[in-house]
Amino acid sequence: MDDLETLLAAGGSTALLAVRGREVVYARGFHAHRSSVASVRKSLIGILYGIAVAAGEIDLDATLGDLGIDDLTPLTPQEKQATVADLLKSRSGVYHPCVYGMEPGRPARGSHAPGTFWYYNNWDFNALGTIYRQQTGRTLAGAFQEYVAGPLQMQDFAVEDVFDVPGPQSRHPVYKMRLSGRDLARVGVLFLEGGRWEGRQVVPETWVAQSTRPLTDLGGGRGYGYLWWTAEANAPGDDLSTDWPVFYASGAGGQYIIVIEALGLVVVHRAADVDKGIGHAQMGRILRALLRIIA
Structure with missing residues (x-):
């Protein structure tokens, strides 16, 4: 049994934090240190989408064609129906x-009609950043400060921690984020x-519920909602699974926000050096070892 x-x-982990009932029940490492959250950023931007959709600024049923979203190599009529x-x-x-x-494994263009096939696709996530800016007139950094960091009284966040990185591949930049462990716990x-x-x-509340339920069944008890992952209790297809259902935000190298509703528990793991962090299976071992102590 893992200790x-x-x-x-063993290496890679720089912070592990567990919160229950607004009380810290386990803490190890550097929780005020701001570093890249990798793909956790997608779940965080999802918060801004929930607020903008409720305000009528973004229509979930609007197509890329409706919104005038295109790219350096023009999108096809089929692609514009997404x-x-x-x-x-x-x-x-x-x-x-x-x-x-993510070039390896990317399906061929035109191989699947919009809405019919799940593929973890950074084009989708980057285009969501463009759509948000276009439809709301706000930067992601300013919006995150106003609608998330401010209301949640984040202790370490600075507006420059959200920034765009352009590239020659596409007109839609990737948005990057740095946060501390204790701010992610919020x-x-x-x-x-x-x-x-x-x-x-x-x-x-309806957005939170929608985002964190398996809108796509990925098999083996694993699912994907609106930018959040889900795992059933003891899901054989997810190394992060526990005796209780979980939903979580996940980023390369060991960046995690994990929520176990049945226990009223939030767990955050950080690896400040993404390239020397931990993998998903190791995070599962850490999580289950933690639960043996505090659950």
Whole structure:
């Protein structure tokens, strides 16, 4: 049976934090240090989408064609039929080169109609950044400060921690984010409490529920919602699974926000050096070792 301290000492982990009922029940490492959250950024930007959709600024049923979204190599008429909801579910069917693209395994263009096939697609995620800026008139950095960091009273966030990185592959830049572990824990608590923070409904409860349920069944008890992952209890297809269902935000190298609703628990793991972090299976071992101590 894995020992938690041994697992954390094995390398890669720089912070592990567990919060229950707004109380820290486990802490190890450097929780105020801001570093790249990698693909956790996608789940975080999803918060801004929930707020903008509720405000009527973004229509989930609007297509790329409706919104005038295109790229350096023009999108086909079929690709332009992808909706905002399709992008949020990573089911756009747009397999165009993108900044920070994942070339190996990318389907051929035109091989799947919008909405019919799930593929973890950075083109979708980058285009969501463009759509948000275009439809709201706000930068992602300014919006995150106003609608998330401010209301959640984040301790370490600075507006320059959200920034765009352009590239020659596409007209849609990748958006990058740096946050601390304790600020990420606030996001986990926000979602655990149905989008509320200290009595204020920061993000609609219906959006939280929709985002964190398996809108796409990935098999083996694993699913994908709106930019969040899900795992059933003891899901054989997800190395992160536990005796309880979980939903989580995940980024390369060991960046995680994990929520276990049945336990009222939020777990955050950080690896400041993404290239020397930990893998998904190791995170599962760490999580289960932690639960043996605090669950």
